[in-house]
Amino acid sequence: MNSLPALVRDRQICVCVGAGGVGKTTVAAALALEAARRGRRTCVITIDPARRLADALGVATLDNQPRRLAGDRQSELGIGDAGGLWAMMLDMKSTFDDLVERFAPDAEARERILHNPIYQHVSDALAGSAEYSAMEKVYELAEGKEFDLIVVDTPPSQHALDFLEAPQRLIEFLDSRLVRMLVHPAFAAGRFGFRVFQRGAQRVLKLIERVSGVGFLEDVSDFLLAIEGMSEGFRERATRVRSLLLGSGSAFVLVSGPQRRSLDDAERFLARLEQTGVPLAGVVVNRVRGWPDGGAPPRQVPDGASxxxxxxxxxxxxxxxxxxxxxxxxxxxxxxxxxxxxxxxxRRDLEVTEPLVEGSRRAGRFAVRVPELAGDVHDLEGLVGVAAHLFPDPDGR
Amino acid sequence: MSGPGQTLLERRLVIVTGKGGTGKSSVVATLALAGAQHGLRVAVVEVGLEEQIPGLFDPAAPPVGYPGREIHPGVTALRIDPYAALAEYLGLQIGVRGVVDLVFRNRAFRQLMDATPGWRELITLGKVWHLEQMRRDDGSPTYDLVLVDAPATGHGLTFLDVPRVAVSAVRMGPLRRHSGWVEEMIRDTQRTLLLPVALAEELPARETAELVERVREETGVAIDRVVVNAVAPAPFPSGLDDLDRHLAALPAETPLPGLPGPPVLAACAAHMRARHELNRHHLAEIARDTGLPLLVLPQLPEGVRNVADLARLAGPLLAAPEARAA
Structure with a gap:
């Protein structure tokens, strides 16, 4: 049976997914905090935390290094010697550069890639590459075995699973015959059976050249030639990252808000997650307006008198x-x-979030509503408050 | 000179941007309706995968797709499918539609295009440029006002930056020339306005401040006001600002027929007051950090569902923006 306490006790990786603006970062940080309090060495990887929350976690700089929370802060928060809380703010651009550094076959190829005008424009924009970079970092930390649990906050993206699918797209691209043609035109042309394709491809290349002008294709071709050498290592690595994330040590948590739009997004995410075979453990519906005593709101106000x-x-x-x-x-x-x-x-928030919550429980997953708090969560005390709602039952501590 | 003196309807192109969930699309739809009510012919362009705008005018509206449809008198909506726009563009460049079709059927071409960044933004903005340029037989613009529902903020700026990148990455040829035209349109502060939509909440407030700063530093696109959407009204009438404290001061056991006890009443009121104060705090923060006047749109209890809801927002959206002292 899936539950949040079981998740933070047993898993090695927890990936928080969901649309932007639902408080994913806060939920990820609160989960990590609670795991640490329950005695696990936990690292939370955040993408774009609110400034004050980043300050509170001690990760105000983008240096791609996990930072441990100061010892006195840890003991104030009830994190004992067995556990520990680290936080890291991900610089996605530099992670992609790291990738090039790692997989470029030699120093010369590396320099050619990093200085190619095409690379400089594409590395931020390469479909899903930023999302994938985040997962690269997770893999690296998981391999390091320094942590019992890594909690990841994923970047908001229009395509729910860019971070899983981006490497496949990149590989398909590197393998595509058009790219081979650009890189090794002579090789492709010399092969029997490529003739029909070749005519099509040449037409494409001519067309691109006609619109884009001479020179652009040369830069593209040079870029492709340079990254071609990365393809093998990258492919192997991407496969391993994928099996780590989809493996039994991982759990995905879908975070939503109570707004209609946010719930629609959550339903779409859910469908995609199920289709991909992602190990979805449960749903957190964040910032649901709650009745003060924690009970059910009256059916009407006033109720039983005029x-x-x-x-x-x-x-x-x-x-x-x-x-x-x-x-x-x-x-x-x-x-x-x-x-x-x-x-x-x-009543409205309860009602509109019910299908998501009920559906999740029917599927054997957990579903937790976190009430809207009176203020923004921007310090560790605020996270403790969120954690108290995520883990209403203080067992296991 | 551009500035809050120029109303939103006096531009040719308004690009609306904002973090996901800020209600950017309802601002676009409201502006479209307001334009049509003022006798303008309006084109509304969406770029996402899901169409939002037609459904805001009429929840039963079928999708408009590409090349679009008139969804309300004076309002034409379209969703730019980058491949359809690319086929249209290449058709115009090559002149032979058959060649373009052949190329589009090539699997490798699709793979190459799927993996190539930037062109979607470029072709989309190219289409926007084209809509702005279109003329009727009498020489008047086909559309007086073109509205773009741009991608969420982070990506929104990349979106606007693509023509510049294209001009710098492509050394010569038609693509460079056309990118130059698009670039010129975007930076024309008389013609084009970037309109950020925020919420009076922590992250949207911060993102908006960052967006405005980056726009000023990097792109030179005109930006002269910020829309703050879905701002809840004050929970209590004026003069009763500390109502929750009066409720909290009542003896807990006071019998109140039909009502929860005073502690629950006080907690509800205190929560609403706290959220309202938080809103006001973030409004002041947006005004201070951007240095721009704000257009505050009220929260509608059920959200924006139809054209009547849009009509309720049109007035506040066209009002003179408020300069707020922080």
């Missing part, structure tokens, strides 16, 4: 306290109105 009756009783109570000149009747009306509006927003 509005004038309720307002009059409240006005009497307020007048008795408010002193002379206090507009008790206006205050009572405003209070009933405000509580009525809040109760209906709580």
């Amino acid at each position: 509005r004038p009756e309720a307002e009059a009783a409240l006005a009497r109570a307020l007048a008795a306290r408010g002193g002379e000149g206090f507009p008790a009747e206006d205050a009572a009306r405003a209070a009933v109105d405000c509580v009525d509006r809040y109760a209906s927003s709580v």
Whole structure:
């Protein structure tokens, strides 16, 4: 049975996925914090945390190095000697450069790639490469075996699983015959059976050249030639990263918000995750407006008395306290109105998030609602508050 | 001179950008409706995979696709499919549609294009340029106002930067020339405006400040106001700002027929007040960090569902933006 306590106890990798703006970073950080408090050496990899949260985690710089939280902070947070909390802010651009450094066959090829004008423009934009870089880093840390658990916050992306699919696209691209043609035109032309293709490809190349002008294709071809040597190592590595992420040591957590749009995105993510065979452990619905005592909101406000009756009783109570000149009747009306509006927003959030929550539980996954808090989460105390909602039952600590 | 003195409807091209979830599409749809109500012929361009705009006018609207359809009197919507736009462009360049079709059927060509970054943005902006340039027989613009629902902020800037990159990466030829035209349009501060949409929340506020800073430093695209969407009204009437404290001061056991006890009432009120104060804090932060006037759009209780909801937002969107002292 999937549960968050089991996840932070047993898994080695936890990947938080979901659309942008739902509080994925906060959830990832709170999960990591709780895992550390439960005695695991945990590293949280964040992509783009709010400044103050980054400061609180001690990772204000993009240096791609896990930083351990200061010892006194750890003990204040109840992180014992067995556990530990590290955080790292990912610089995706430099990780992609690292990739080139690692897989370029020799120093000359490496320099040619890094200085090629095409590379300089594409490395940020290469479809999904940023997302993939994040996973590269996860693999590297997992291989290092320094941590019991690595929690990853994924970049917001329109395509749910860019980080899994990007390497495949890159490999297909490197392997495509058109690319071979650009890199080794003579080789491709000399092969029997490539003739039909060749005519098509030459037409394509002519067309590109006609529109883009001479010179552009030379840069492209030079770039491709340079990265071709990377292809083998990259392919092997990408395969290993994929099996690590889809393996039994990994768990994916889908994070959503209660807004209609966010829930639609979550449904789409869910379909994609299931299709890809991702080990989805459960769903966190973040910032759901909750009723103050934690129970169910009233069906209506007022409930069981008429509005004038309720307002009059409240006005009497307020007048008795408010002193002379206090507009008790206006205050009572405003209070009933405000509580009525809040109760209906709580009911609405419960209702619209129910299909996602129920569906997740039916599929044997966990589903947790985290209430909207009164303020932004930008310090470790705030994370402790979020963790308390993610792990309502303090077992295991 | 560009500036808040020029209304949103006096531009030729407004590119609306913002973090996912800020309600960027409803701002685009509202602006389109407002334009049409002022007698303008408006083209609305979407670039994402999912069409949002037609559904905001009419939840039952079928997709418009490419080349698009009039979805409301005076409002034509289209979703730019980069491949369709590329085929159109290459058809114009080559003149022989059959050659283009042949090339598009080539699997390797698709693979190459799938993996090549930048061209989608370039061809999309090229199509936007084309819409802006289109003329009727009498020489007047086919569309008085072109609105673009741009990708989410981070990508939004990359999007606008692509023509410049193309001009620098391509040394000669038609692509370079055409990229130059697109580039010129984007930087024309009289014609084009970048309109960021934010929420009065922490991350969108910060992203908006970063966006404005980068636009100023890197692109030179006109940016003169920020839309802050879905701002909740004050929870209590004025003069009763500390209502939650009055409720909290009541004895917990006060009998209130039909109502939860005073502690629950006070907690609801306190939560609403705290969220409202947080909103105001982030509004002030956006104004301070961007140095730009704000257009504050009210939160609609059920979100934006149809053309009547858009009409409710049109007034505030066309209002003179508020300069806010932080």
